[in-house]
Amino acid sequence: MIQTAFAQPNQRVRLGTKKFLELKRGQDFIEGLAWFSVIAVTAMFLIDGGLQSITEPAAILGAVDRLTALIATDLLLIDILLIARLPWIDHYYGHDRATAAHKKLGKPILYLVLAHFISSVVQYAMIANVDVITEFFSLLSIWDLLLATAALVLMILVVVTSLNFARKAITYEAWYLVHIFAYGAVLLAIPHQFSTGTDIAGKPVAMTYWITLYLFVLVNVVWYRILRPVIRGVRHSLRVSTVARESSDAVSIYLTGKNVAKLGGVAGQFYLVRILTARDWWRPHPFSISAAPNDRFVRFTVADRGDDTRLMQSLKPGTPVMLEGPYGVFTEDRRTREKVVLVAAGIGIPPVRALAEQLAARPHDVTIIYRLRDQNDAPLLEETRALAAQRGFKLIELEGRRGVGTSWMNADNSGRNDLHRLLDLVPDVAESDVYICGPTAWTRSVEKSMKAAGVQERSIHAEEFAW
Amino acid sequence: MRKSTKTAVGAISLGILGLSYQLGTTATASSRVFAAPAESTAPVAETSATPEPSASANIAQGSSAGNESVNTAPQPAASASASASPAPSKSTSTSGSSVTKTGDSVESSFGPVQVKVTKVSGKITEITYVQAVATHGRAQVFPYLVQYAIDANGTSFGNISGATYTVDAFKQSLESALAKF
Numbered sequence: 001m002i003q004t005a006f007a008q009p010n011q012r013v014r015l016g017t018k019k020f021l022e023l024k025r026g027q028d029f030i031e032g033l034a035w036f037s038v039i040a041v042t043a044m045f046l047i048d049g050g051l052q053s054i055t056e057p058a059a060i061l062g063a064v065d066r067l068t069a070l071i072a073t074d075l076l077l078i079d080i081l082l083i084a085r086l087p088w089i090d091h092y093y094g095h096d097r098a099t100a101a102h103k104k105l106g107k108p109i110l111y112l113v114l115a116h117f118i119s120s121v122v123q124y125a126m127i128a129n130v131d132v133i134t135e136f137f138s139l140l141s142i143w144d145l146l147l148a149t150a151a152l153v154l155m156i157l158v159v160v161t162s163l164n165f166a167r168k169a170i171t172y173e174a175w176y177l178v179h180i181f182a183y184g185a186v187l188l189a190i191p192h193q194f195s196t197g198t199d200i201a202g203k204p205v206a207m208t209y210w211i212t213l214y215l216f217v218l219v220n221v222v223w224y225r226i227l228r229p230v231i232r233g234v235r236h237s238l239r240v241s242t243v244a245r246e247s248s249d250a251v252s253i254y255l256t257g258k259n260v261a262k263l264g265g266v267a268g269q270f271y272l273v274r275i276l277t278a279r280d281w282w283r284p285h286p287f288s289i290s291a292a293p294n295d296r297f298v299r300f301t302v303a304d305r306g307d308d309t310r311l312m313q314s315l316k317p318g319t320p321v322m323l324e325g326p327y328g329v330f331t332e333d334r335r336t337r338e339k340v341v342l343v344a345a346g347i348g349i350p351p352v353r354a355l356a357e358q359l360a361a362r363p364h365d366v367t368i369i370y371r372l373r374d375q376n377d378a379p380l381l382e383e384t385r386a387l388a389a390q391r392g393f394k395l396i397e398l399e400g401r402r403g404v405g406t407s408w409m410n411a412d413n414s415g416r417n418d419l420h421r422l423l424d425l426v427p428d429v430a431e432s433d434v435y436i437c438g439p440t441a442w443t444r445s446v447e448k449s450m451k452a453a454g455v456q457e458r459s460i461h462a463e464e465f466a467w
Numbered sequence: 468m469r470k471s472t473k474t475a476v477g478a479i480s481l482g483i484l485g486l487s488y489q490l491g492t493t494a495t496a497s498s499r500v501f502a503a504p505a506e507s508t509a510p511v512a513e514t515s516a517t518p519e520p521s522a523s524a525n526i527a528q529g530s531s532a533g534n535e536s537v538n539t540a541p542q543p544a545a546s547a548s549a550s551a552s553p554a555p556s557k558s559t560s561t562s563g564s565s566v567t568k569t570g571d572s573v574e575s576s577f578g579p580v581q582v583k584v585t586k587v588s589g590k591i592t593e594i595t596y597v598q599a600v601a602t603h604g605r606a607q608v609f610p611y612l613v614q615y616a617i618d619a620n621g622t623s624f625g626n627i628s629g630a631t632y633t634v635d636a637f638k639q640s641l642e643s644a645l646a647k648f
Contacts, residue, residue, distance in 0.1 A: 031468045043486075046488045053628070127629055
């Protein structure tokens, strides 16, 4: 089914570097807040005489135990915010950068928690003058320390399954299920913080700080991850209306419901899609919309990659669907220049196709580069052609086998490198914003060519499906 | 973060941490980490050996000397070395302004704690242990707790790291005793 009734493009767009500076200012503010939250807990520890308390070996461990616990808890809460897909974080960083930061923080947090655990047990063992194992088991008899130990075990499980080698061995779905445990880990650790935490119990300022922080995270997670999607799910009651084949391995899924126009969102964004069947409701799938938001339908175009994307190929019309989002900054909001180059490879085409539909542009402002194997079997190609023709955009189809080495273009036997070919195809690329969507290695390769061609780093926008 | 922001944030952070450290040097002993290797499962009776903060006995004696009020009720020796065997003495107010009340027995993870409080004209002058059991070396904190409670004239003093449960039990028992005044 080829969509040719295109939505109205944006009539205006704000360009220029001021927009970029505003973005940077916002990012600095958020990062500053996060940083100062760590400083705040450290300062509370110091004001309390945390360092002066160090008088003997056990007390050194006591200080380590307290400080690592404070910083780890603070970072853990920040880490939850990073992955909670909060619109205000998404707006400034985009899902992929927030996810990358979340992944980066995971291991240091685990190390801090381990240091806290070990120094606590050893310290108490020294005080009680018993061996570490005996002390550990005697501490386990206290229920909130038992819960905290369970939290530690869960946390180790979460981090280990997120390590790269484990990631490759398990599916997204399995990993997702394990990651839900992380919330359990956080909850299980709370009682011992408030019952035995030297730096919280009986200290009104610290108590207020921590309760505020916990509530802030709780409210954000519950509202944005649970309540809002459910409310919107009920309000729009979206269902699969049509599943249309786009190529031998990709389909477009059309969703319809009440007030579709009110869903919001812009071209280039994605939703977390939940198929509301008894078997599949629990895990969301990130899919970019493949048509600009309109008042008739929401559309995703999904290729069969063997995992849950296979499930999408055979969805029955009428299946209820819930959406979380929209998320992502692969949008016109990030555009600062008049000229735009959209680059897609294979099933990276959906957000590019949507952007082409919605971008505010005069003819010749936009160039679309579509890297594909076979023009008779490329998803959304006909539509993209129709769009380009209608709006006067240049569409470059790089068809066929891939070039040698790290080339991101097709093999053309000319012997020229990607950079030269790019400059031939898009002479004004250096003055453009570039939007790239495709596999990670391919994207890196495109970025390299773009930088070499003189595109500013801030004008390169890439979308990766990071999880 | 941009470089300039980073510099500013770094400088401010150093300032805050430095100031906090300064404030920390004047901090009360309230959050001190107690740690002095002792016999692992000592019931409180022996804690009079603890050095440093003068056990409540001295305080009590000092203040009762200052105030002319006389405790007729026989006090079981120095309160820090409170007898583990509960003193059966009912909380009896005797002469003038000296009033003594006994708090609830509170079960902590390391054993029961129960205190008896003496107040002279609104101020706590003496705290003795009716019950004071804290296994795993936690018993060392008992004399400190008496000192802190007398200094704070109540339960608004900090925790002692490593002995939170015992501290909590002490505070609860003390609170229940104070509620009876």
